[in-house]
Amino acid sequence: MNALSQTERQTLSRAVLEIDVNNHAGVMSHVVGLFSRRAYNVEGILCLPLADSGQSRIWLLVNEDQRLPQMIKQVEKLEDVAAIRRHNADHAVFQNLEAFFRA
Amino acid sequence: MTETLTGAQITVRLLERQGIHTVAGIPGGAILPIYDALGQSTQIHHVLARHEQGAGFMAQGMARSTGRPAVCLASSGPGATNLLTAIADAKLDSIPLVAITGQVPKAMIGTDAFQEVDTYGLSIPITKHNFLVSSAEELLEVIPRAFAIAASGRPGPVLVDIPKDVQMQAIEIAAWPAPGEHQPAPVADGWALSEAAGMINAARRPILYLGGGVVHAEAAAEAVELAEKADLPTVMTLMALGAMPVDHPLSLGMLGMHAARYTNLALDECDLLIAIGARFDDRATGKVAAFCPQAKIIHIDIDPAELDKIKTAHVGITADIREALIRLLPAVAASERTEWRQRVAALKAEHPLQMPGCDDPLSHFGLIRTVAACLDNEAVIATDVGQHQMWVAQAYPLRRPRQWLTSGGLGTMGFGVPAAIGAALAEPQRTVVCFTGDGSILMNIQELVTAAEENVNLKIILMNNATLGLVHQQQTLFYGERLFASQFKATPDFVKVAQGFGIAAVDLDQAANPCAALMEAINRPGPCLIHASIDAEQKVYPMVPPGAANRDMIGA
Numbered sequence: 001m002n003a004l005s006q007t008e009r010q011t012l013s014r015a016v017l018e019i020d021v022n023n024h025a026g027v028m029s030h031v032v033g034l035f036s037r038r039a040y041n042v043e044g045i046l047c048l049p050l051a052d053s054g055q056s057r058i059w060l061l062v063n064e065d066q067r068l069p070q071m072i073k074q075v076e077k078l079e080d081v082a083a084i085r086r087h088n089a090d091h092a093v094f095q096n097l098e099a100f101f102r103a
Numbered sequence: 104m105t106e107t108l109t110g111a112q113i114t115v116r117l118l119e120r121q122g123i124h125t126v127a128g129i130p131g132g133a134i135l136p137i138y139d140a141l142g143q144s145t146q147i148h149h150v151l152a153r154h155e156q157g158a159g160f161m162a163q164g165m166a167r168s169t170g171r172p173a174v175c176l177a178s179s180g181p182g183a184t185n186l187l188t189a190i191a192d193a194k195l196d197s198i199p200l201v202a203i204t205g206q207v208p209k210a211m212i213g214t215d216a217f218q219e220v221d222t223y224g225l226s227i228p229i230t231k232h233n234f235l236v237s238s239a240e241e242l243l244e245v246i247p248r249a250f251a252i253a254a255s256g257r258p259g260p261v262l263v264d265i266p267k268d269v270q271m272q273a274i275e276i277a278a279w280p281a282p283g284e285h286q287p288a289p290v291a292d293g294w295a296l297s298e299a300a301g302m303i304n305a306a307r308r309p310i311l312y313l314g315g316g317v318v319h320a321e322a323a324a325e326a327v328e329l330a331e332k333a334d335l336p337t338v339m340t341l342m343a344l345g346a347m348p349v350d351h352p353l354s355l356g357m358l359g360m361h362a363a364r365y366t367n368l369a370l371d372e373c374d375l376l377i378a379i380g381a382r383f384d385d386r387a388t389g390k391v392a393a394f395c396p397q398a399k400i401i402h403i404d405i406d407p408a409e410l411d412k413i414k415t416a417h418v419g420i421t422a423d424i425r426e427a428l429i430r431l432l433p434a435v436a437a438s439e440r441t442e443w444r445q446r447v448a449a450l451k452a453e454h455p456l457q458m459p460g461c462d463d464p465l466s467h468f469g470l471i472r473t474v475a476a477c478l479d480n481e482a483v484i485a486t487d488v489g490q491h492q493m494w495v496a497q498a499y500p501l502r503r504p505r506q507w508l509t510s511g512g513l514g515t516m517g518f519g520v521p522a523a524i525g526a527a528l529a530e531p532q533r534t535v536v537c538f539t540g541d542g543s544i545l546m547n548i549q550e551l552v553t554a555a556e557e558n559v560n561l562k563i564i565l566m567n568n569a570t571l572g573l574v575h576q577q578q579t580l581f582y583g584e585r586l587f588a589s590q591f592k593a594t595p596d597f598v599k600v601a602q603g604f605g606i607a608a609v610d611l612d613q614a615a616n617p618c619a620a621l622m623e624a625i626n627r628p629g630p631c632l633i634h635a636s637i638d639a640e641q642k643v644y645p646m647v648p649p650g651a652a653n654r655d656m657i658g659a
Contacts, residue, residue: 026223
């Protein structure tokens with residue numbers, strides 16, 4: 001029918017969000033709460049502090065969905081969010097992590 | 104010169120520096136240090152509510168009537184959970200609120216300590232922002248910021264959770280931070296504004312659609328000026344009532360589920376919808392795909408996330424509404440749209456709002472109109488939630504922004520009485536009227552004693568049909584008349600209840616001259632409950648059935 005592998009299909013239907021936030025307890029709850037209340041699954045999360053800045057960076061792997069533009073606007077409104085950038089699913093950040101995610 | 108103060112004293116001082124004169128709350132173990140400090144304040148009057156939800160709605164009443172952030176206080180655990188409904192209500196209606204809660208000492212957080220609950224976690228989805236304060240120093244930044252966040256942009260509630268040990272921690276203060284103030288919004292895109300002006304000038308059948316944002320932005324005068332200059336028939340959401348006087352020649356009143364038929368029919372024909380500070384709520388739009396099907400849309404809102412959320416705008420502008428309107432006005436041509444005005448007038452003549460029984464003060468519409476006849480535009484009109492709320496929205500001649508206090512987004516029964524008390528506390532020179540129902544009033548009836556204690560100038564009009572009226576109506580219309588759990592088998596004697604709580608009460612059912620009794624009750628200073636029985640078979644009509652298009656209304 002078509003020549004897409006499952007991985008490729010997932011790649012096409014996913015997006016990566018890069019979110020700069022203030023680094024304190026509770027920020028992650030604010031961000032992921034916006035997704036969970038809409039039953040919008042977050043497929044992957046990475047978060048580490050940014051050196052010497054008081055900020056952290058959250059990377060989210062999410063499914064493409066018609067609600068995604070609204071989600072990005074809602075995340076942008078959070079007081080502790082400094083910036084949000086949208087990338088394609090082929091972004092390097094979630095690559096090469098498979099080794100840590102084998103059942 | 105430095106002074107040594109505790110976190111509790113710092114909190115109270117920062118509230119004083121914000122210009123706060125009245126707060127509502129209930130003390131409890133985890134917030135006692137703040138109450139101890141509050142007791143020493145000569146500036147702040149503390150109103151002791153009888154339930155934290157009442158305190159939250161009193162603060163809402165203060166904020167809604169003045170436009171400035173208001174403060175409510177509660178202890179940890181049940182105190183905080185009882186506040187949540189009032190906070191969620193403020194979030195949905197964009198009301199600036201600062202809620203301060205006590206929390207168990209930091210070392211006990213997470214141990215399931217007595218009256219410990221995750222207030223921070225619980226309040227995340229229902230606040231604009233929230234804080235868990237970890238030191239007394241932090242209060243100096245957090246409290247002003249809480250006020251700035253509550254008042255800036257799209258207003259909303261902010262919660263500050265303060266552990267008891269932080270309240271007791273003493274630190275030296277050398278200098279005080281500036282009070283947190285409203286921060287200016289980004290300026291409107293000039294190109295988009297001129298695009299909008301061009302669309303308004305070119306439109307043949309435009310309608311101006313005002314939302315609560317017009318009231319929040321203090322932009323009602325500018326909105327009316329735009330309507331008059333461009334000759335725009337104007338509809339208002341429930342939240343915007345009063346932004347344009349409902350008897351203004353351009354006003355088509357409220358739109359949506361319980362609008363007059365002609366209002367929704369006019370929207371159906373418009374070729375341009377100019378949405379200002381409105382969010383296309385489902386009760387306003389009905390079935391979205393069929394809402395203003397022929398119209399291009401201009402959408403101006405301070406919250407960028409509202410643009411394109413429900414309806415895609417042809418021109419979307421993120422801005423402070425007042426600033427945007429002031430800049431839009433010179434670019435809009437003075438117009439006379441005789442043909443469109445005549446068409447709207449014809450729709451109005453053919454499908455007017457029906458108000459049967461309007462002359463009988465013991466009918467629902469008649470009672471509302473008689474109350475209105477006793478008052479001028481300076482009065483504040485609050486409601487609870489239900490049939491009475493919609494009837495007042497349809498029938499009361501609201502003419503002033505901030506005259507109208509109602510729970511729109513969350514639709515919280517129990518809102519009315521405490522919100523009205525809050526408005527009366529904030530604006531003691533005004534008469535405050537609260538229309539309520541027998542279902543709603545029981546959800547915060549304990550605040551009658553607060554009304555008595557504060558001797559507020561509050562007149563509660565209780566429209567008693569011994570049912571949950573809107574449930575009764577929906578079961579009758581859409582559930583095969585299977586009435587279940589919507590009729591009260593036992594009903595209290597509300598006149599005695601009010602008197603038992605220490606406020607005057609009048610029963611219009613028993614009055615030889617109901618009009619005279621009503622006028623006398625309204626003109627007598629202080630709190631009073633005015634009881635009137637209402638026919639339980641009366642419906643809020645017309646009505647857009649759930650899920651239907653606004654043009655397909657039923658009844659009247």
